[in-house]
Amino acid sequence: MTSAPEAPKWLWLHEEDNVAMALSDFAADNTVTVNGTSIVFADAVPYGHKFAVKRIGADEPVIKFAETIGAAKRAIDIGEHVHVHNIRSLRGGAR
């Protein structure tokens, strides 16, 4: 688990994860550095929500907890809000 040193603003659980979790309310154009990569937020990302720390292609798995939590509905760029508008479940009646 990696997070910023003091009063962490984000949480990146595993190296395999292509998303990190916001521990702050971010506005578009805010910047953070995760694992040496400078990330500019494309959208507002509320507390607890996810943002992409790696580029995710359309239909590619979204990885958190080092596990697949769903698939990208479309390509997602680094710094984009990753939420129900651009990720879908692979389980239940939705597939």
Add this chain to the structure above:
Amino acid sequence: MMGEFSVFRIDQQPGIRNHVVILSLNSFCNRAVELIATAVRGTLPLVHPFGRNEIGIYRERLERTLEGVVLNPNVGAVLLVGYEPESTKALLDKVTQKTAKPVDSVLVLESGTMSAVHAGVDKAMWMVLGASEARRNPASDFEGFIFGVKCGGSDATSGVASNGAIGEAVDRILERGGTAIFSETTEILGAEHIVARRAVNEDVARKIYSAVEANEKMAMDAGIDLLGVNPVPDNVRGGITTIEEKSLGAIMKTGTHPIQDVLSYGQRPDRPGLYFMDSPSAASEVVTGMSACGAQMILFSTGSCNPVGNPISPVLKVTSNPRTVARMRQHLDVDISDVLTRGQSLRDAGDRIVEAIEAVSDGRLTTAEITGHLEFAPIPVGL
């Protein structure tokens, strides 16, 4: 001090409360239950809208819940308020073979609600007197304890912090001789490969997979996207997107020990260890089922907050979301938000949960008990 607390002894099991329950067996008996409990201080009325014409799993769930309420070690005496003699006597006969605590009954269909109240008040009064004579004894481990483990009002903080802290507490409980039960079949969907790996043997692993398959088939047969059903809207607002994401966070609360078996709703485990109860996920219903399994306490991880409680088994609320602590303190018992704000370890947070468990076992009230959140919901439906 950690490791020293006190319990009642009921049927050779530790009890952390000593309730005198007035239990309705049927919706028509609710009125009599309420009147008896109003007349006799120190009684706990339990009412529900069921008890007639249920079939199949719904009948089984109701019967196990009613029997489980009577047998729960937090209950010192029970007055059954039944409608007709046949089903009332059947339950009375069944439970009196399994418990030495006072259990008695009155009937509404004998000579009416008011007459049942008259007879019931007399019986309940002496049950309260008897229960008030019970004394607590010292305890230092969790032998004979069953803990329900549940998350509700989950948000993204639950999966990364409070569930993991409860998982630490669950490991500690099991190492001290206790039992823990987790549930919510929909909420292992997407994480079943991880859960099944922890099954004690192949047979139990198969039971876990088949419970998940049956659950997912319900969603597929109904043609529904789980989004909006589970995760619910407040989960999504809190940052959870898919059922897979919710499940992978939810299973953190189960700790690391092997899973001994899959239980039906309200089924009592017969040996210590960690168990999975196959059930739909709604909080009131799951907590009621865990109480029916014999749980003395429910460990409840919450994100955006869920006020649920239970009349029999205190529900201990744990959150790691600092905003929820600021907004909903009246529904919380353990604040471990420093895991996220100051990088405090989950192990340390687990220790604080165990301390709170011992304090509540010892008689400290939970916020759900104080706010009067005593939800009793015996028949879960849904996903």
